[in-house]
Amino acid sequence: METGDARRGFFVGGIARVQLVRHGADEKLTRGRHRIVAVYTEMLLQVSREYPGIPDPRTMTMEEIRFFYDGLRHDLKRISARGGS
DSSP: OOOTHHHHTTEETTEEOOEEEETTEEEEOOSSOOBHHHHHHHHHHHHHHHOTTSSOGGGOOHHHHHHHHHHHHHHHHHHHSTTOO
16 A cells, blocks of 8 residues: 555545546546545556556556556547447
């Protein structure tokens, strides 16, 4: 788990405050409660599919997961858009 300022901007009390890409756009996860584990699992699964050469996913930090996910963000928007190609 991360500590200090890096942790503060992304989640509060176990609730993730990052944007996932859904339906071709960044989607703020505002409806309901989005637990860190569920959000980062979704991000890590996507990263693992797209980057076969990443470090062992079991050892990646949350910062590393965000870094790789943000690298995919543009492509994920294109792919996840309705009828995206």
